[in-house]
Amino acid sequence: MKYMLLITSDAASEAGVPPSRELIAAMGGYNDELIKAGVFLGAEGLRASSSGARVAFHGDEHEIIDGPFTETKELIAGFWIIQASSKEEAVAWAERVPIGSGTIEVRRVVDPSDFDRDDEHVQREVAWRTENEPGFAS
Amino acid sequence: MNTATTHRAIEAVWRIESARLIATLARMVRDVGLAEELAQDALVAALEQWPESGVPRNAGAWLTAIAKRRAIDNWRRQENLQKKYAMLAHDLEQAPDEPDPDAAIDDDLLRLIFISCHPVLAKPARVAMTLRLLCGLSTDEIARAFLVPTATIAQRIVRAKRTLSAANVPFEVPSRSEFPERLGSVLEAVYLVFNEGYSATTGDDWMRPALCQEALRLGRILAELVPKESEVHGLVALMELQASRIGARTTAVGLPILLLDQDRARWDHLQIQRGLAALSRSTSLGALGPYALQAAIAACHASARIPDETDWGQIAALYEALSQLAPSPVVELNRAVAVSMAFGPAAGLDIVDELVAGGTLANYHLLPSVRGDFLAKLGRHAEARVEFERAASLTRNARERTLLLERAVELG
Numbered sequence: 001m002k003y004m005l006l007i008t009s010d011a012a013s014e015a016g017v018p019p020s021r022e023l024i025a026a027m028g029g030y031n032d033e034l035i036k037a038g039v040f041l042g043a044e045g046l047r048a049s050s051s052g053a054r055v056a057f058h059g060d061e062h063e064i065i066d067g068p069f070t071e072t073k074e075l076i077a078g079f080w081i082i083q084a085s086s087k088e089e090a091v092a093w094a095e096r097v098p099i100g101s102g103t104i105e106v107r108r109v110v111d112p113s114d115f116d117r118d119d120e121h122v123q124r125e126v127a128w129r130t131e132n133e134p135g136f137a138s
Numbered sequence: 139m140n141t142a143t144t145h146r147a148i149e150a151v152w153r154i155e156s157a158r159l160i161a162t163l164a165r166m167v168r169d170v171g172l173a174e175e176l177a178q179d180a181l182v183a184a185l186e187q188w189p190e191s192g193v194p195r196n197a198g199a200w201l202t203a204i205a206k207r208r209a210i211d212n213w214r215r216q217e218n219l220q221k222k223y224a225m226l227a228h229d230l231e232q233a234p235d236e237p238d239p240d241a242a243i244d245d246d247l248l249r250l251i252f253i254s255c256h257p258v259l260a261k262p263a264r265v266a267m268t269l270r271l272l273c274g275l276s277t278d279e280i281a282r283a284f285l286v287p288t289a290t291i292a293q294r295i296v297r298a299k300r301t302l303s304a305a306n307v308p309f310e311v312p313s314r315s316e317f318p319e320r321l322g323s324v325l326e327a328v329y330l331v332f333n334e335g336y337s338a339t340t341g342d343d344w345m346r347p348a349l350c351q352e353a354l355r356l357g358r359i360l361a362e363l364v365p366k367e368s369e370v371h372g373l374v375a376l377m378e379l380q381a382s383r384i385g386a387r388t389t390a391v392g393l394p395i396l397l398l399d400q401d402r403a404r405w406d407h408l409q410i411q412r413g414l415a416a417l418s419r420s421t422s423l424g425a426l427g428p429y430a431l432q433a434a435i436a437a438c439h440a441s442a443r444i445p446d447e448t449d450w451g452q453i454a455a456l457y458e459a460l461s462q463l464a465p466s467p468v469v470e471l472n473r474a475v476a477v478s479m480a481f482g483p484a485a486g487l488d489i490v491d492e493l494v495a496g497g498t499l500a501n502y503h504l505l506p507s508v509r510g511d512f513l514a515k516l517g518r519h520a521e522a523r524v525e526f527e528r529a530a531s532l533t534r535n536a537r538e539r540t541l542l543l544e545r546a547v548e549l550g
Contacts, residue, residue, distance in 0.1 A: 001351075036244070038358035039152060041408065081408075083351060086148035095195075111385065 002041060003082055003108035005091035008102055009049070009075040014068065016048045026098035059112065065105060078094035081109065139331050144189045152181055155198040156274035161246035162202060164309050167209050171299030172252055174271060176212070180205040248363045249309050251356075255324040258305045263298040264327040265334070266291055273352045283345040284334065292503040321364070324372050325429065336384075350381050361416070371420035372430025378413030379436035382406040393537065398445045412438045431456050450480035463482050467498040471508060483515040503532035507542060514549060523549040 013019075019027070034040035046052075049067035056063050069075060084090040087106065092102040156177060165171035170264070178199040194200045255266040269275045277295065281288040312320040333348030357374040364370055386404035387395055397402075418435055420430040435456045442448040457473035470493055478486025490509045499505040510525030526546035530539045 036362050038355035038360065038362075041412070084150075085153060085348060085351065086146065086150060089153055092147065092150040092154055092197075093278075100545040120253060 001084060001111070003087070004088050004107045004109055005080040005082065005090065005097065005106040006076050006093050006107065007078045007097065007099070008105070009077040010102055013077045014050075014075065016050065023098075025073075030096060030098050031080075034080065039082045039084060039093070041081040041083055043114050045079040045080070048073055048077060070106065141189045144193065145185065147193050148181070148184050148188055151184075151193065151197040151201075155180075155201055157250065158199070158243050158247055159201055159205060160271055161250040162203055162243060162465075163209060163251055164253070165246045166206070167212075169300055169308055170250070170271070170309070172209075172212070173275075174299070176205045176208045177201070179208045185536060202377060223295050231384045244363060245311065247359070248311055249323055251360065251363070252312060252320055253302060253307055255320075255327040256302060256307055257319065257323045258301055258307065259298050261327070261330060262322070263294050263301070265330050266294045267298050268294055268331060268356070269349075269352065272356055275352070279345055282343050283349050284341075285346075321367060321369070324360070325369060327375060328353050328360070329377070329429070331356070332380075336380060346526065347384070350377070350384065353377055354381060361419075363388075368420045368423035368425075369427040369429050371416045372427055372433050373425065375413045375416035375420060375433035376429050376436060378409050378416060380389045381435055382409035382413060397439060398448075402444070405440070413437065413440065426459070428460060431460040431463065435460075448479070450476050454480045467493055467496065468502075471499065471502075471505060474512075475508060478512055483512040487512040487516065497548050503529045503534055503538070505529075506532070510542075510545070514545075519549045 031040065031043060049069045050066040052069075054067070054069070055063045056065060082090065082093055084093065087108065089107045090108075094106050095106050154337045159180070160170070160173050160177045161479060163176050164170050166175055167176070181498050183204050183452075184197075184201060188194075251268075254271045254442050259267065259544055270277065270281045275283075278288050281291040284291070288376035311317075332353035335351075335353065336349050338346030348401060349433055354374070354377050357370070361370050361374050364485060382405050383397070385399075385406060385517045386400040386402070389395060413433065414437055417430065417433045420426065420433070426434060435453055438449050438453045438456070454476040457469060461469045461473055470489060474486045474493070475490035477489060489511070490505070490512060493499055493505060494509070506525040507529035510522045510529060513519075513522035513525060523546045526542045526549070530546065533539050535543065
């Protein structure tokens with residue numbers, strides 16, 4: 001099973017302040033721990049929301065809202081994807097993220113087998129992906 | 139937290155910590171069986187205390203401290219105390235405090251991996267020890283995964299520990315001269331675990347498919363511990379690439395879907411990328427070994443956007459290389475299929491006819507099945523029908539038998 005660990009923004013990351021050397025070292029150590037345990041599948045950090053945008057849909061209309069966004073505590077600042085055999089194991093890894101304050105959200109990644117493959121819409125999506133998916137074969 | 143929640147949290151900590159804990163203890167007490175018992179004692183202590191106290195922030199260190207205390211108590215109880223102390227004192231002199239404790243644990247873990255997969259152990263024992271000591275699975279979970287009674291696995295582990303103890307296997311990374319064989323034994327055990335999971339079908343206990351994930355995790359751990367070994371990366375690549383197809387290889391009701399009929403959009407492309415990356419690491423470290431060659435074959439399929447784009451010529455060449463390194467009639471049969479796809483059924487038939495003449499796969503249903511397919515494509519229908527009927531009489535799978543008989547009937 002794959003789990004995503006999502007880390008929320010704080011005022012500093014939203015202000016675009018680069019992380020301290022200590023934090024970078026601690027995060028590097030944490031990533032090493034994940035790699036050595038054979039559970040690390042991927043991770044990315046996100047820039048401050050000021051460099052991003054949102055597309056909001058209202059029926060037939062949509063609008064584009066440029067960042068920054070104000071609700072700092074609900075913004076995502078980065079994520080890891082790990083392999084874990086249970087939610088508890090993913091939580092145990094989340095507990096080890098070296099941060100003093102903030103939140104790590106643990107979410108299970110949807111598995112291909114979660115879909116009903118006979119569903120017409122799923123089949124159509126699959127057909128489209130087969131035709132169009134870039135990087136389908138690396 | 140209620141007790142059940144805490145127990146699940148403890149199990150999770152155990153899965154993360156147990157291999158390193160056992161490895162550290164094994165270096166201290168020089169006995170893998172005893173190390174595992176001490177680690178289990180620490181787990182029992184956690185199960186008793188943590189529901190009250192909560193899971194400590196540094197759970198791994200807590201478990202290690204408890205187990206070490208038990209180890210010391212254990213020595214005190216032993217009669218040959220003096221001898222043991224003398225031995226330990228000697229060892230401590232030989233190995234002064236490690237400057238880097240993390241590196242020391244890595245070494246211990248590597249030693250534990252080598253000892254769990256030691257060639258003195260029979261293959262099923264190696265597999266059971268691997269899952270128990272390195273993956274932190276309980277005896278019950280291993281039994282469920284292998285569809286055998288718990289007592290069978292428990293006994294297998296007890297015997298394995300006894301065998302290691304009787305053989306006086308040192309807790310060491312093997313010497314350079316032994317290294318290739320010993321590493322081969324480790325890789326074999328990991329791949330056996332993987333295949334046990336990969337052969338599971340829908341409806342099997344969820345523990346069976348979970349074995350693929352366990353094997354992958356172990357392979358990745360090993361790739362970090364011995365990063366210069368080409369075949370370790372080759373095996374990781376092979377497992378990643380095969381596992382990338384898990385979501386596509388059965389129908390909703392669990393019937394197998396052949397590789398070329400699989401819906402490639404359902405393959406796990408993140409996993410394919412990791413597999414290809416591991417394969418390129420393997421390639422950069424030297425000539426391809428048997429695992430890397432099999433991974434390279436899997437990579438040919440993974441890299442084809444649609445089945446028609448498959449590079450069968452390359453696959454045939456890789457099977458050729460594989461059959462030279464690790465000759466086997468099954469590899470030859472696969473080569474025949476690749477050759478027929480690349481160069482036509484007549485070329486494939488030549489290889490299959492040699493296999494038939496060799497007589498080694500006489501009772502293997504896929505031999506007449508493949509031969510029948512080539513003959514049918516060549517328009518030799520009467521001969522093809524005989525082969526499909528023969529294949530149907532050899533297979534033990536009812537559904538496969540039906541399919542083969544259908545093909546025979548179609549040929550009139």
